[in-house]
Amino acid sequence: MFNHSRQGRIVRRFGARLLVEDEAGAVVACVTRRRLDDAVCNDAVLWEPQGDASADGVVTEVLPRTNLLERVDSRGQPKRVAANIDQLVIVCGVEPELNAGLIDQYLVAAENLPARAIIVYNKIDLLPDLQLPAALGDYPPLGYPLLLVSTKTGFGMDLLLLELSKGTSVLVGQSGVGKSSLVKTLLPDLDIRIGALSTMGGEGGRHTTSHTTRYALPGGGHLIDSPGVRDFAPGALSVAQLTRGFVEIGQISSECRFHNCTHRIEPGCAVMQAAVADGISQRRYESYLSLLTSA
Ligand SMILES: Nc1nc2c(ncn2[C@@H]2O[C@H](COP(=O)(O)OP(=O)(O)OP(=O)(O)O)[C@@H](O)[C@H]2O)c(=O)[nH]1
Numbered sequence: 001m002f003n004h005s006r007q008g009r010i011v012r013r014f015g016a017r018l019l020v021e022d023e024a025g026a027v028v029a030c031v032t033r034r035r036l037d038d039a040v041c042n043d044a045v046l047w048e049p050q051g052d053a054s055a056d057g058v059v060t061e062v063l064p065r066t067n068l069l070e071r072v073d074s075r076g077q078p079k080r081v082a083a084n085i086d087q088l089v090i091v092c093g094v095e096p097e098l099n100a101g102l103i104d105q106y107l108v109a110a111e112n113l114p115a116r117a118i119i120v121y122n123k124i125d126l127l128p129d130l131q132l133p134a135a136l137g138d139y140p141p142l143g144y145p146l147l148l149v150s151t152k153t154g155f156g157m158d159l160l161l162l163e164l165s166k167g168t169s170v171l172v173g174q175s176g177v178g179k180s181s182l183v184k185t186l187l188p189d190l191d192i193r194i195g196a197l198s199t200m201g202g203e204g205g206r207h208t209t210s211h212t213t214r215y216a217l218p219g220g221g222h223l224i225d226s227p228g229v230r231d232f233a234p235g236a237l238s239v240a241q242l243t244r245g246f247v248e249i250g251q252i253s254s255e256c257r258f259h260n261c262t263h264r265i266e267p268g269c270a271v272m273q274a275a276v277a278d279g280i281s282q283r284r285y286e287s288y289l290s291l292l293t294s295a
Pocket residue numbers: 122123124125126149150151152153173174175176177178179180181182230
């Protein structure tokens with residue numbers, strides 16, 4: 001049989017209906033022929049044009065993913081949110097007070113996806129003397145870019161757009177740090193775009209912001225956004241995930257006497273020695289220990 005399959009990318013899923021961006025950048029309203037229950041936002045798919053009234057295309061296959069972002073819902077069940085994430089943008093800010101332990105948890109999540117991680121420190125307008133919390137100094141030496149921004153003044157937004165142009169990103173972070181404000185600054189025409197997609201997607205014309213959606217950013221790259229994405233909280237972690245997630249600990253752990261060292265009480269632990277000798281940040285080590293006790 002002649003193969004009409006084309007590649008596309010899921011922009012948004014609304015039940016059985018999918019909005020798929022075709023290779024030319026046009027958005028096509030699709031249904032699924034078989035029940036592709038696990039298809040999520042930003043999945044690469046194969047689809048075939050179809051000319052009937054219900055939809056313009058049929059999604060036939062979900063292509064292999066590089067990763068899958070899942071969140072834990074209110075009943076403790078994992079929920080698939082989006083696929084093929086390149087960068088986790090961890091948003092924090094001058095207020096509420098910095099929660100470095102939470103940043104460390106997000107970094108563990110990023111390293112395990114795996115995805116690149118960027119730390120964005122917002123509301124810099126509230127910090128005229130630029131006295132940053134000491135904990136933020138832990139991150140750039142580990143290779144995590146730290147960007148200072150203000151959605152209020154626009155400071156740092158050009159650099160942020162540049163970082164975001166490198167791939168497909170999601171914004172995560174604690175409530176009140178300014179994630180919604182950032183999205184509005186990055187995508188000033190968000191309401192219009194949501195309106196257009198809602199009309200296309202058979203969502204009854206409701207301008208729904210609740211569905212996870214992939215947006216093209218003005219400087220290149222894409223942002224995947226929804227309240228569910230922004231509320232993403234790292235779930236329970238295994239010891240292996242923790243060691244992978246604290247990159248400096250993972251690096252030194254090959255020098256520990258025991259290959260399965262948890263770096264807590266074991267003799268000959270190179271990580272403990274490094275923490276005492278300032279080879280790694282004492283605060284990060286303690287953060288690791290506190291996550292280990294809940295692992
Ligand atoms: N001074 C200052 N205030 C900001 C800035 N960005 C956001 N805010 C304020 O911070 C508050 C929280 O911003 P939101 O964008 O709602 O934060 P959020 O992270 O989306 O919060 P949730 O919706 O609870 O997750 C609002 O009152 C914003 O006006 C900034 O750059 N400077």
